[in-house]
Amino acid sequence: MTVVSVSMPEELVERIDAFADEHGYTGRSEVVRDASRSLLGEFEDKRLENRDLMAVVTVIFDYETTSVEERMMGLRHDYEGLVAANFHSHVGSHYCMELFVLEGRLEPISTFVGKIRATQDTLSVDYSVMPVDEFGPAVPSE
Structure with a gap:
């Protein structure tokens, strides 16, 4: 080995x-x-290939670590075609949460999550990915 x-x-x-x-x-x-x-x-799931996907990515970091916040802002701009929504919130007295909603294909979502994970000084990175077509057709309200 x-x-x-x-x-x-x-x-x-x-x-x-x-x-x-x-x-x-x-x-x-x-x-x-x-x-x-x-x-x-994680991203080798054949069921996700060639499908429209939605992903939610949550990042937690210390608010005093401005380099993480700057990196998140840079990724938001670099991937503006992928990032459908972005939310920033203060958590407790020392932390920030950055939440990204992504819409796109598997490869760019995987790359985006990888770049966030590679960001030094993040405390937590969590995400979920789901195919959009699993939601089914909209049901009209009566």
Whole structure:
């Protein structure tokens, strides 16, 4: 097996080690391999290819980390054809939440989410993707 060296904050290493202990993994390498397989498989769902999709992406970050907010603004502008809506809110006394509603195809949505995940100093990135055609035809109200 190839050995890969990865840099990460000490807090994340501690969380990985605790997760490994709590969930019966043999060590952090097994956790990282499992997480990598999961991440790589997320957007390989054949059911989502060649379909119109809607995605909701939520990002949490410390409000004092202006570089994250600047990055979110830059992505919003770079992907203006994909971003259908954007909402910014303050959460508690130290955090911000950025919410993006995306409409488009799998590849640009995947790229957008990847760029957000790659943004340094985000605390949480969560998203959901669903095909728009699963909503069915509109039912007229009576």
